Amino acid sequence: MTATQKRIIINKLALAFSTLSAVIALAFLFWILGVLVMKGVDALSWNIFIFEGSPPGYAESGLKHALVGQLILVGLATLIGVPLGIMAGTYLSEYGKNSKLAHTIRDISDIMMSAPSIVIGAFVYAVIVMPMGHFSAWAGAIALAIIMIPVILRTTDDMLQLVPGTLREAAFALGAPKYKVIIDIVYRGAKAGILTGVLLGIARVGGETAPLLFTSFNDNFFTTDLNEAMPSLTVTMFNYAISPYDDWQQLGWAAAFILSMFILGLNIVGRLILLAGKRK
Amino acid sequence: MIDKIFLNMTRTSALLILFIVAWIFVVLFNQSTEAMQTFGLDFITKDEWAPNLDKFGAYAAIFGSVASTFLAMLLAIPIAIGVAIFLSEIAHDKIKGFFGVSVELLAAIPSVIYGMWGLFFFVPILRDIFGGMGIGLLAAGIVLAIMILPFMAAVTRDAMNTTPDILKESAYALGGTQWDVIKDVIIPYAKAGIIGSLILALGRAIGETMAVTFVMGNVHHTPNSIMDPTTSIPVTLANEFTEADSSLYFSSLFGLALTLLIMSFVVIAVAKFYFLRKVRKGQ
Secondary structure, rough: OHHHHHHHHHHHHHHHHHHHHHHHHHHHHHHHHHHHHHEEEOOOOOOOHHHHOOOOOOOOOHHHHHHHHHHHHHHHHHHHHHHHHHHHHHHHHHOOOHHHHHHHHHHHHHHHOOOEEEEEHHOOOHHHHHHHHHOHHHHHHHHHHHHHHHHHHHHHHOOOOOHHHHHHHHHHHOOOOOHHHHHHHHHHOHHHHHHHHHHHHHHHOOOOOOOOOOOOOOOOOOOOOOOOOOOOOHHHHHHHHHOOHHHHHHHHHHHHHHHHHHHHHHHHHHHHHHHHHOOO | HHHHHHHHHHHHHHHHHHHHHHHHHHHHHHHHHHHHHHHHHHHHHOOOOHHHEEEEEOOOHHHHHHHHHHHHHHHHHHHHHHHHHHHHOOOOOOHHHHHHHHHHHHHHOOOOHHHHHHHHHHHHHHHHHOOOOOOOOOHHHHHHHHHHHHHHHHHHHHHHOOOOHHHHHHHHHHOOOOHHHHHHHHHHHHHHHHHHHHHHHHHHHHOOOOHHHHHHHHOOOOOOOOOOEEEOHHHHHHHHOOOOOHHHHHHHHHHHHHHHHHHHHHHHHHHHHHHHHHHHHHH
16 A cells, blocks of 8 residues: 555545544434424423412423513623623723733633633622522522623623724714713614623523522522522423423423523524624 | 713723622632631542531542543543534535534523433433443533533634635645645644633533533542442532531532632633633734
8 A cells, every 4th residue: 555545545534533523413412402392392381381380290380480580580680790791891992901900801701701600609699698598589690690791791892892993083083072982982883792792691691500509599489579589490490300200390391492492592683683783 | 070980880890800700719718718627638638528427528529520521521522623623624614504503502502401311311321331320420421521512613613713724725735635734734733722622611511510410410429430420519519508507518518619610710711821822822
């Protein structure tokens, strides 16, 4: 065998290995997606949206409590996290720029983005749940907000930097103060990007379970009291899935399906907005 | 006037990030002092975890975290690199688009669902093949590997795509095969980026809770084989935090949380500031 033939054979083997790994990866991924869709669609019914949790064995059981709880928790986290994230991003892009402080904040925030979310839960437990003496929706929402802020900070910072400096200079030349330039010119120019960041941030925390386990805890009944433990889709899903009851496990899959669709929808809408913004 | 208020508001928000991170460290440290004073270094070197005897040694949990992550990396790295090569060098544009969408789909799935899939569909298969319970280190490693695979493949592909076409074309002009170009041009060029991406994925895997809580077993015992049920730091926290009934127990759990935070902070910082920064500077 000549050296060339050898190289050609090795080439073919290497390419075959890499194609094979892609096939293996796709197979596993479609297996999981398939299970999620089949099990989820199977378990879906109107009852899920009408009834709240009940002991195993009752036909009239649903996920209303967890759906509403999830919306409240994520909504509250958004209300806390989005303004803080956007303002912090604004500072980095418009005031801090290349200063040492701005770079430090960017670095720390980047690390926070990948930090273990269960640790955030432990932290919030120590500073909110322990002093209050009981689990609460507030604690859960704050834990989610802490996870959300770095995501929004990062996208806001990036998106504001994309706004051309000449636009700012033009506005300054007309005598506008800096805050007006930022709000009326820079924010307007980066609107689509910021919105995408917000949606991605919401999607990021929407699937979080670990930080809620010991902050908002869980509850099998419908509640809107922010000072009490609050059910969420993720924790409910976890509790139902590890329960030995068939009907609870079914509900767990339904919750998994609904939540995945919700998060997927946010991701898609976020990307579409960004795409539409770019096309203009 | 308003200008100043606006500046101060944004600056306060930005500083808040630093403050929260510092606060997290301080709180976890304070909460865990009792355990550290009681056990000292034994906390991380002993594996006896007996809440009823007020004895807490985190070795099994730390070992479980490291071992399951190591196993996951071992399984995921070759496949992720294979997938990345496939996507950047082999696949047709249409397949690339299709694959890209699939990766997005998977990124959208909450990690708790990977755990549910592992428990109900994958663990029974392991049980049939290897006997025993199926739940344990191996199951955790595999589920973790599958969970980080899309992220890992995507960032590795991005790193490979930074190789300038002109370098690849020069190598092809010299008569190199595709594999020659991959191993002698692309991988050396994108090395720092690839390693950085892999470590970043490791940082994510080590702190992952929900995907492994289902399949690890939560047994405080250093495993003798990869089929043994064991525990990891996040799994212990998830299972025991709401059950802790003594201040020493709580303190030990906070000690675990602090250990985990430091581990992942170091890993992520190495990935971002050593390897990935090199890439940014190179460009």
